[in-house]
Amino acid sequence: xxxxxxxxxxxxxxxxxxxxxxxxxxxxxxxxxxxxxxxxxxxxxxxxxxxxxxxxxxxxxxxxxxxxxxxxxxxxxxxxxxxxxxxxxxxxxxxxxxxxxxxxxxxxxxxxxxxxxxxxxxxxxxxxxxxxxxxxxxxxxxxxxxxxxxxxxxxxxxxxxxxxxxxxxxxxxxxxx
Amino acid sequence: xxxxxxxxxxxxxxxxxxxxxxxxxxxxxxxxxxxxxxxxxxxxxxxxxxxxxxxxxxxxxxxxxxxxxxxxxxxxxxxxxxxxxxxxxxxxxxxxxxxxxxxxxxxxxxxxxxxxxxxxxxxxxxxxxxxxxxxxxxxxxxxxxxxxxxxxxxxxxxxxxxxxxxxxxxxxxxxxxxxxxxxxxxxxxxxxxxxxxxxxxxxxxxxxxxxxxxxxxxxxxxxxxxxxxxxxxxxxxxxxxxxxxxxxxxxxxxxxxxxxxxxxxxxx
Numbered sequence: 001x002x003x004x005x006x007x008x009x010x011x012x013x014x015x016x017x018x019x020x021x022x023x024x025x026x027x028x029x030x031x032x033x034x035x036x037x038x039x040x041x042x043x044x045x046x047x048x049x050x051x052x053x054x055x056x057x058x059x060x061x062x063x064x065x066x067x068x069x070x071x072x073x074x075x076x077x078x079x080x081x082x083x084x085x086x087x088x089x090x091x092x093x094x095x096x097x098x099x100x101x102x103x104x105x106x107x108x109x110x111x112x113x114x115x116x117x118x119x120x121x122x123x124x125x126x127x128x129x130x131x132x133x134x135x136x137x138x139x140x141x142x143x144x145x146x147x148x149x150x151x152x153x154x155x156x157x158x159x160x161x162x163x164x165x166x167x168x169x170x171x172x173x174x175x176x177x
Numbered sequence: 178x179x180x181x182x183x184x185x186x187x188x189x190x191x192x193x194x195x196x197x198x199x200x201x202x203x204x205x206x207x208x209x210x211x212x213x214x215x216x217x218x219x220x221x222x223x224x225x226x227x228x229x230x231x232x233x234x235x236x237x238x239x240x241x242x243x244x245x246x247x248x249x250x251x252x253x254x255x256x257x258x259x260x261x262x263x264x265x266x267x268x269x270x271x272x273x274x275x276x277x278x279x280x281x282x283x284x285x286x287x288x289x290x291x292x293x294x295x296x297x298x299x300x301x302x303x304x305x306x307x308x309x310x311x312x313x314x315x316x317x318x319x320x321x322x323x324x325x326x327x328x329x330x331x332x333x334x335x336x337x338x339x340x341x342x343x344x345x346x347x348x349x350x351x352x353x354x355x356x357x358x359x360x361x362x363x364x365x366x367x368x369x370x371x372x373x374x375x376x377x378x379x380x381x382x383x384x385x386x387x388x389x390x391x392x393x394x395x396x397x398x399x400x401x402x403x404x405x406x407x408x409x410x411x412x413x414x415x416x417x418x419x420x421x422x423x424x425x426x427x428x429x430x431x432x433x434x435x436x437x438x439x440x441x442x443x444x445x
Contacts, residue, residue: 001215021216059241059279061240061279068277069231069239069240070240071241074325076352097322097403097404098351112405114223114224114402115322115354115403115434116224116227116238116320116436117224117226117227117238118227118236118237118238118241119228119239120223121240122236136290138279138280138281153219153405163405163406164351164404164405167351167399167400167405170399171347171398171399172347175347
C-alpha cells in the first residue's frame with residue numbers, strides 16, 4: 001500500500017496524488033464537525049476558514065484541555081451537507097462508514113480513520129481551541145493540532161475511485177450467487 | 178448496600194470503557210491472523226493496538242462511551258431497601274465525572290443533553306431474578322453507530338428469516354463499525370423481538386449450528402472491517418427466540434460494533 005504523509009492546509013496537488021486504497025497520515029490543523037455544527041454552518045456559515053482544510057467527523061471526549069478519546073463518527077449522517085462543505089474549500093473529509101463519492105470528483109478525498117479507535121487517535125491530537133461550545137462536547141467544533149494522525153485509508157479519491165462503492169458492488173454480486 | 182452498588186457500578190463502567198473482554202480480543206487477534214486483505218489487516222491490527230493502549234492508559238477506547246445498558250441478575254432471596262435504578266444512575270453520574278465519559282444522553286425532541294448520561298429511561302436496566310441472594314451487575318455501553326443500524330422486521334411466516342438477516346447485514350453493516358457482533362431476536366412480538374435481540378448480545382458468541390452457519394454466510398459477503406472489504410465482517414452471532422403468533426414472524430437485528438464492551442461486578 002502506498003503511504004503518504006501530508007500537512008494541512010492541503011493543496012490540490014496533495015489531493016490529486018491520493019488514490020483509493022492508499023494509506024495517509026496527516027499533520028497540522030484539523031477541525032471536527034458533526035450533526036449540529038453542520039446544521040449551524042448551513043445557517044450561518046463557517047466560524048473558521050476552510051480553504052484547504054481537513055474536516056473530521058468526530059465528537060471527541062475532552063477533559064479540560066486534554067483530548068482523551070477522539071475516533072471517527074458515522075459520516076453518513078452528514079451526507080446531506082457534503083456539497084456545500086466541499087464548496088467552502090475543504091479538501092479532505094475524515095470519518096468512518098463513507099459518503100457518496102460523486103461530490104469528491106476533481107476536488108477532494110474522503111479518508112477513513114479506523115472506527116472505534118478513539119484512544120489511539122487522541123494520542124495523535126492536541127487541543128488548540130473550540131468554537132460552538134454551546135452545542136456541547138460531542139457537537140462542538142474543535143480545532144486540533146494533529147501529529148501523524150492515522151493510519152487512514154483513502155476510501156474515496158478525487159479521480160472517481162471509491163472503495164465503499166466497490167465493496168457494495170461485490171457484496172451485491174455475492175448475494176446474487 | 179446502596180453505596181456498594183454505586184461503587185460497583187463505577188468500577189464496572191471503568192473496566193468496560195477502557196478494556197475489551199479477553200474473548201473479544203482473542204476473536205479480533207484470530208481474525209487479524211486469518212485476513213489476507215491488507216486494508217482489513219491494517220484495521221484489525223490497529224483495533225487491537227487501540228484496545229491495548231486504552232487499557233494501559235485507562236482511557237475510553239472509543240469516544241462514543243455509549244448509552245448505558247445494565248443487566249441486573251438479582252437473587253430471589255435478596256431484599257433491597259433502596260431504589261436499585263436510582264443507585265445505578267448515581268453510579269453512572271459518578272463514572273461520567275470520574276472516568277470521564279462523554280455525555281451522550283439527550284431529550285429526544287429538544288435534543289437537550291442532561292450532561293450526566295442519565296435521564297428518563299436511561300440507563301436502561303434489564304432485570305432478571307435468579308437463585309440465591311446475590312446481585313450481579315453487568316454493564317454494556319452501547320454506541321450509536323451500531324445501534325442506529327438495528328431494526329425489527331415483521332416478516333411473513335412464509336419468508337426465510339435467515340435470508341432476511343443476511344440481506345439486512347449486507348445493506349447495513351458498513352456503518353455499524355464491523356467486524357460486528359450480531360444479536361438476533363427471533364419470534365415473540367414487535368417489542369419482544371427487539372428485547373430478545375438486545376439480550377442475545379449478553380450471551381455471545383453463539384455456537385449453535387444455525388448461529389455458526391449465519392456467521393459463515395455473513396463473512397462470505399466480503400464487507401470487511403469498517404466496510405472497506407475483507408473476509409472479516411462478523412465475529413459472533415447469537416440468536417434468542419420466543420414463540421410468536423401463528424400469523425407473525427418478527428425478526429430483530431441488534432448490531433454491535435467490534436468493540437463489544439462489557440464488565441461484571443458481583444455484590445454479596
